[in-house]
Amino acid sequence: MSMTKLRTLLAIGTSAFVLAACQGQDAGDTTDTIVDDADETEDVEDNGDETAENGEDTEAVDFRLAMITDEGGVDDRSFNQSAWEGMQEWAENRGLSDDHIDYYQSNDAQDFIPNLNQAIAEEYDIIYGIGFALLDAINDVAEQNPEQQFGIVDEISEMDNVVSLTFRDHEAAFLAGVAAAETTETGRVGFIGGIEGTVIDRFEAGFRAGVAHVDEDITVDIDYAGSFTDASIGQQIAAVMFSNGADVIYHAAGAVGNGVFTETRNRLESNPDDELWVIGVDRDQEEEGNWDGGNFTLTSTIKGVGASIESSANLTIDEGFPGGENIAYGLEEEGVDLTRGNLSDEVWDVVEEARQGILDGDISVPEAPGDL
């Protein structure tokens, strides 16, 4: 059987869904809006803010958003959670009730497609796939449901009815590297990744470049958990790194990072005089670093997943759906950032300096460890 024939059958087969699912109100203007470079992206953000401010005055728009989590789940205190918080904030700003937003949790990769289809059946205006793992699933359902609007975070889709939201994570990670290098007293810092891949590569590359930017002689221990969910592995790796003399650990591993915080807290509670730090990821993880003797979250790299969802939703309402586009968020667009956290004034000054260097183009940050 040929592929085209299959596709036709597929299309016929799914048409019932499509008809039910399609709201299609903005479908006409979507492809026209082109958000290609940085300046325009900033405009997009501004638009979003405006709408948010106006939201209370004007009639609330009937616009509904859904997201499909990756395997980490919505309460991973990191990536997925930040997306969901962004969605909640958006609804609040828009004065929309809770039933305008919802999330579908995936426990396994095979849940992506049923979850997407559930969401399609509920007729949401935009359905976001949170995480690169959902790319194939989003592409498949986007092809079967050409009238439905989708978003994908951290990956680039070629489909016309999908907006891609990507982040220059390496820029924030670079600043984290600078902060870690300025803070370490042992001359050894650690990086814990989730599963190796293009996204986490950016974190690793940026962080290592940032450290090297301050001092080439500082050792960076690199390890991967092979998971975004298993906190116990994070705890083990952190234990090894601390035992080997690292005193600052940056994790880019979702829920695995919870184990890093646990291990650090345990160590500090038994040896309160130690100076150990964790750098959080994706959202401000200061809260996770509380312990009896203060707070050990040195700083966090912020990934504006929530903000990107907000702004793309607002953009769709105001100007039409930016389907087929890749909206990239970096330091410049304030899509990624580094929190002030517990950084000392001196360190913060160095970080600010580095930030300026990136914005000015004086510093170019590598995207993959291979480019270092």
Place this chain on the structure above:
Amino acid sequence: MSQMNKVIEMKGITKAFGNFKANDNINLDLNKGEIHALLGENGAGKSTLMNILSGLLEPTEGEIWVNGKKVQISSPGVANELGIGMVHQHFMLVDKFTVTENIVLGKEKHRFGFMERAVSEKEVKELSDQYGLRVDPRAKIQDISVGMQQRAEILKTLYRGADILIFDEPTGVLTPQEIDELMDIMQALVNEGKSIILITHKLDEIKKVADRCTVIRRGKSIDTVNVAETSQQELADMMVGRSVSFKVDKQPAQPKNPVLEIKGLTVKEKRGYDAVKAIDLEVRAGEVLGIAGVDGNGQSELIQAITGLTKVDSGTITLSGKNITNKKPRQITETGLGHIPEDRQRYGLVLQMKLEENMALQTYYQKPFSKHGFLNHNEIKQHAKKLIDEFDVRTPSEEHSAASLSGGNQQKAIIAREIFRNPDLLIAAQPTRGLDVGAIEYIHKRLIEQRDHGKGVLLMSYELDEVMNVSDRIAVMYDGNIIAVVDADKTNEKELGLLMAGVPLERAHAELAESSGKEKETVANQK
């Protein structure tokens, strides 16, 4: 003796499992200071009755009176309080604990949480001396003989204040000398005012120690008799319900060429020491060679080596002229070996499988039972039907699981399967263990029949009677060696008993010569 006060009266006991009545209106009474035998075939309902008495089962109907009071024995704990204790067939002892620890288990004397070991040991010692048990309270169970272990078990019930002791088939694991000692102990116990119920199917034991005997058959109590006034033959007939012959009816053997030749065979035990030590042995066609010995002297390893289940360390085994040393079990079977294994449920049958499948357990891969790897269920069924018919295996159908058969019928099924293959050598290990007189009679007949057909039979048994009755020659194993091979009709129980205890033949003869003429007379009588 009959009008002493009754310590136990079981009146009209009925226990039904579904439509099946395991006990049907059974009456049993036990006088103070008497040894009361409970005799019955396997499955006659002895165990059910005793489980009711020891609180493990509740009767469907009937009353139990203990010391003149009507009681409800709803749990083993209640039985314990009433002074009823059971000496189990399979000892309930912890191997790595000492005798004392085992005896006080669950009733440890302690002070502020610390065990008062010395106090307990003293108590056990006193108890042991009182009844002449001579047990070392500090010895670990794993280091003492089976007979001693049994005494520890007896002490355990005494320690718990039992006045009524139930002995469940107590002699199965003992040597003849140990059996005699146990009989003495039982006498000592009743002399001290205890009362005993002895469950057994060995008639000579009943004759030796019991005062009265209640016979049970198919769940019903047949009669209670005074042992002194009843002959063994009468007891056996009552138990089986027909006239049984004790003596195995056999013509003198006509041995021909050897079918099994063993030369210099050494077999290592699992833990690495030599269990069989360079032995030579020969079984000829047309004879039954018996192997006598106390459990654990290398008999099992010898048989495992012949059947190919254990690796031979050195030496050779030749079956029907073919070297089968260290061959695979299947090759050996095909060479012409039949094997009735020691533990029929573990080694002889796959209990959960259908009887017909068990009947083809060794031959399923051969024509006509299978072709090109596919089973022919019809042939397998016909084969099973034939065996069931020919060997009188009692089962509702060949499709029932082997587990649903009684012990005797399971054994019959194995014997049917093994004999039907017409092997040159048939090894029968403990073929009648736990079976009743009727089944024993049947199996012995089959073994002799096989011999008379010109086949070799190797019979291994811990029952001296069996070895003596069925065998033509007897090899006695002790500590991995064949200490002697004697002709069955020229030896006696005493001599074999000494050999089994490791006394060399010459010394055994000397010892026997020393003993008085009176004893010689009894030996002659026994024969």
Place this chain on the structure above:
Amino acid sequence: MLTKNNDKLTNLMVPILSIILGFIFGAILMLAFGYNPLLAYQVMFDGVLRNPFFFGEALRQATVLTFTGLGFAIAFKAGFFNIGVAGQVLVGWISAVWFALAFPDLPRIVLVTLSLGVGMLVGAVWSAIAGYLRAYFGTNEVIVTIMLNYTALFVTNYLIRAVISDGGNTTDRVGPNASLSVGWLTSLTNGSRLNAGLFIALVVVALYYVFMTQTTAGFELRAVGLNSFASTYAGMSAPKNIILSMFISGALAGLGGAIHGLGTFGNIFTQSGLPYVGFNGIAVALLGLGNPIGIFFSAVLFGILDVGSGFLPNRAGVPDEMAEIVIAAIIFFVGANYLIRFLLDKMKTKKTVTEGGE
């Protein structure tokens, strides 16, 4: 005859009671936390059974679970606890996808057959490692297969990153010639991923039945599993059967993985954990009582539960965690079927005893 019929009835009653008790327990839990169990169950079953797409997805899930269930069952029949089904699924999955990517231009029938065959073989060999170690060195197969699970996971992730893709987390999609989709099946189920694997599963169910009941090899396997001592006495080779059972077990799991790979995803991606279908296969096999037809139906039930539980959060307001607990409760009662059997037996004897007493 009567008792035999009763036995069969009991055999059927046990899994059904397990399921009912699981649902009741789940309902009690939901009630205790203030959720409406009736609504939840209605949403769950309506969602799957009244919608061709989700029913198709449930059947697709059932397809894979049938393989993992049968795979677990055959080892279990031979007396082994193959907890490594998940790892065998994974190696089967990656090898099938890898093969399909390497030879995209073979004719469809050849490519599909070979890809599935490769997945099956690799799964079988992977599992036979544990069988071999068990047979000749007496190592515990549970521990070995658990370790092999992790080995499978990390080897797979490494291969995806370093060999099959260029440092990415996902391989390419296999070509159309390796696709398992069947046009009318896809359209019948509104575009679900239900695929030809379903028919392969049905064929394998039949083959499994024939193998176990009609062949000498199946006879040996059963005998060794039920009583390895008696089987050895009867001249069967325990080591041979141990390895064979683990080999077939892994072959079934590997085939399931290959069908999961080619049918459900069309590619393979780095995994953060072992596939759930492997572990759920154990529950499926236990619920199906080792009978291939029973396993198929219990796989369908699990497929429905799996897909249906996805509706609970959004349509019945039952949080995801609660849905997981309810499913786990059902699995628990399935696993506890020995307990249920015991209770049934007890009830029966009680009844007959009182009858006898009258």
